[in-house]
Amino acid sequence: MERRAILHPLTPEITCIDDAGASVCYVVCGKNRAAVIDTVNGQENLLDVVRSITDLPLVVINTHGHCDHIYGNVFFEEALLHPDDWALHDEHFAMKNEPGRAPDAFPDAKPCPLRPIREGDRIDLGGIVLEVVGIPGHTRGSIALLDRNSGFLFSGDAINGQLWMQLGESTKLSAYLDTLCALDSLRPYIRELHNGHNVEGIPAAYIDEMKDAIRCILETRGAKDDDYTWFGGDCRRHWMRENTWVLYTPDKL
Numbered sequence: 001m002e003r004r005a006i007l008h009p010l011t012p013e014i015t016c017i018d019d020a021g022a023s024v025c026y027v028v029c030g031k032n033r034a035a036v037i038d039t040v041n042g043q044e045n046l047l048d049v050v051r052s053i054t055d056l057p058l059v060v061i062n063t064h065g066h067c068d069h070i071y072g073n074v075f076f077e078e079a080l081l082h083p084d085d086w087a088l089h090d091e092h093f094a095m096k097n098e099p100g101r102a103p104d105a106f107p108d109a110k111p112c113p114l115r116p117i118r119e120g121d122r123i124d125l126g127g128i129v130l131e132v133v134g135i136p137g138h139t140r141g142s143i144a145l146l147d148r149n150s151g152f153l154f155s156g157d158a159i160n161g162q163l164w165m166q167l168g169e170s171t172k173l174s175a176y177l178d179t180l181c182a183l184d185s186l187r188p189y190i191r192e193l194h195n196g197h198n199v200e201g202i203p204a205a206y207i208d209e210m211k212d213a214i215r216c217i218l219e220t221r222g223a224k225d226d227d228y229t230w231f232g233g234d235c236r237r238h239w240m241r242e243n244t245w246v247l248y249t250p251d252k253l
């Protein structure tokens with residue numbers, strides 16, 4: 001089988017793994033252990049890919065419970081996930097071999113046990129500490145991880161260029177806006193956002209752009225936005241700039 005993973009070293013300690021363009025994950029190497037942030041789609045043995053980067057003991061963290069960030073959990077012993085997304089994790093693993101989906105490369109592989117992770121937790125890798133920041137919005141249990149050394153905020157799908165807030169598991173937009181505003185105290189330490197779908201980082205100022213976008217949707221009640229159809233149904237789309245938008249349904253207003 002052709003290898004899916006393409007490795008992109010971002011700093012001497014941090015590598016982004018692009019899983020065939022479907023989603024990305026990160027390996028952050030400290031002095032004592034390494035963090036695997038998200039496990040992408042489970043179509044290639046991610047442990048083997050990670051072992052091509054580091055031999056350190058591993059801690060696996062899921063930014064949220066969606067399939068394109070957790071399916072590779074099957075290759076590890078345990079993973080950390082916010083408990084608010086555990087039911088979602090189970091729901092997505094239950095869909096893995098459903099008829100109509102592309103055949104899975106490891107159809108019999110089982111998810112590893114989960115351990116809880118919460119806002120304020122600190123994951124010490126030795127010389128690098130990942131701080132857990134709760135960002136409910138895209139899903140209720142979405143978290144980001146802040147590394148003050150690099151200034152990277154690993155944001156999963158919670159802050160990205162094409163934000164999905166139209167899902168049943170997404171919060172209201174006003175609750176998401178409150179979450180973004182609560183990030184203000186950490187802003188001096190955030191240089192770049194690294195999300196779950198792009199290799200390139202986004203400057204931290206994008207958080208302000210996102211706040212303005214959500215405020216605009218709420219103030220205009222979506223009057224400036226257009227209809228959009230995604231694979232799960234119809235929703236509304238608020239354009240921020242080229243290739244950059246927020247999807248939501250009117251019940252999120």
Ligand SMILES: [Zn+2]
Pocket residue numbers: 064066138157
């Ligand atoms: Zn997601």
